[in-house]
Amino acid sequence: MAPRVANLGRLLAGLLVVLVVYLAGVQVIWGPQLADQAGNPRLALAAERVRWGRILDRRLGVLADSQELGGRQVRRYPFGDLFAHVLGYRSPRYGLAGVEARYDPALLGLPARDPWEALQQAFGGPPRGNDLVLTVDTAVQQAAARALAGRRGAIVVLDPRTGAVLGLVSRPSFDPAAVDARWDAIARDPSSPLLDRATQGQYPPGSSFKPIVLAAALASGRATSDTVLDCPAETTVAGAVIGNFDHERYGRLTLRQAFAVSCNTAFVQLGGMLGADAIVRMARAFGLGRPPQFDLPTAAGFVPAARSLGPRGTAQISFGQGSLLVTPLQMALVAATIANHGVMMRPFLLSQVRGPDGRILSAYAQRGSREVLPAALAAQIAQDMVDVVRSGTGTAAQIPGVPVAGKTGTAQNPHGPTHAWFIAFAPADRPSVAAAVLMENAGAGGAIAAPAARQVIAAALAAQQAEGRP
DSSP: OHHHHHHHHHHHHHHHHHHHHHHHIIIIIIHHHHHHOTTOHHHHHHHHHSBOOOEEOTTOOEEEEEEEETTEEEEEOTTTTTTHHHHOOEETTTEEOHHHHHTHHHHTTOOTTOHHHHHHHHHHSOOBOOEEEESOOHHHHHHHHHHHTTOSEEEEEEOTTTOBEEEEEEESOOOGGGHHHHHHHHHHOTTOTTSOTTTTOOBOOGGGGHHHHHHHHHHHTSOOTTOEEEEOSEEEETTEEEEOGGGOOOEEEEHHHHHHTTOHHHHHHHHHHHOHHHHHHHHHHTTTTSOOOOSSOOOOOBOOOGGGTHHHHHHHHTTTOTTOBBOHHHHHHHHHHHHTTTEEEOOBOEEEEEOTTSOEEEEOSOOOEEEOSOHHHHHHHHHHHHHHHHHSTTGGGOBTTBOOEEEEEEEEETTEEEEEEEEEEESTTSOOEEEEEEETTOOOIIIIIHHHHHHHHHHHHHHHHHHTOO
8 A cells, every 4th residue: 555655646746747847838938928928818908908018110209009099098190101111000800910919918017927917017017018118210211211102012121230121111001090990991902901012922033132142152162253144135044035124145254244234134144054052052151041030920932942953943932933932021131131240140020118208118220140151252242242333224313422222133933024123322331221111013123113122221221311310
């Protein structure tokens, strides 16, 4: 009998240890994650009793606040649809989206580290949530919306030195204050206004992908900027006829010249020299093919496996076509990484959390980084991108007195006219702004997207100067 009792005691002791470890895991490891979930019933309970915190831009301009209407609290968005895909919405019927969802605990004044205690404090103390200060600049956001000029598309503007998002616009958009009243119309709109094209729209990059192919060529040592390539009007690879935009032909060009005039056939030749492995490896080094870590949901895009490509597929990805898919946020990060000496900064939106009394509870200057390219290689690619704007396909992005580096893209797609791309950064000698512009079915990148990028970059530089930032 005694051995059985002893065994039972050991079993019970073991089960107790397992229970303690599990409860500790729930409290310490999984607890903060669970507390942050929009479906957490504690948050819904607190939302009924707490005055929601405001959302502010980098200059403390109000982007979202609350007011009492008909005996209940409702969200107010002073800029209408301008920040809809950044802020999201707060609806008792349809839930939360955007920053409203991602930082709901902070807006309710509930620190994730101890939700029970915070909930009691919220109920016993002043019923007011915390304010969020975002990195976005209203002037930059307005310039980006104007630059899209009513077209479907997206613009992302970053500070390449930190990863701070200065502007993020997706069009078409919607009024977040009208979600409850107009949900059916918004959700059924064939133009998909709820889709954040900046972070989740996936498109072929076209020639805006060529900086990555150029990086793969230079890094491999198989080509230099002075390597001579042929640029006929068209070439045939494995039965596929590949041509230049508008059937242009340039004869023999150096790689630097072929990049500036965006010669597809020369890059097909370059891709054949490199092979699919080198191009795919570099694309993945830049983060393509996986969702960027960000405050908002992001799409991964698609980078095919090198072994699946063959000569025809390799030729197509050499100038950004084939099965490649990217998001505007990913391409803004490509530009920002080259601008930042080969170091990719993690993009972020939340700059500060402030208490109801204005006290700064937490602040973020950056969220992490990783090296993608050696600084010398990034500088070489940057100079080639300067040539694109100075005398190549991107001259429409020129800003008087400011050197701009960029790359155009005119991406073919099976659903209509070409998409217009432009990625860029400025000032090219000391970059403080990087951007990606995507306009769906709009035509040539140099004619359509480059002028839009010029407007946005000029506005961002002016905003930085006005704020006293270098």
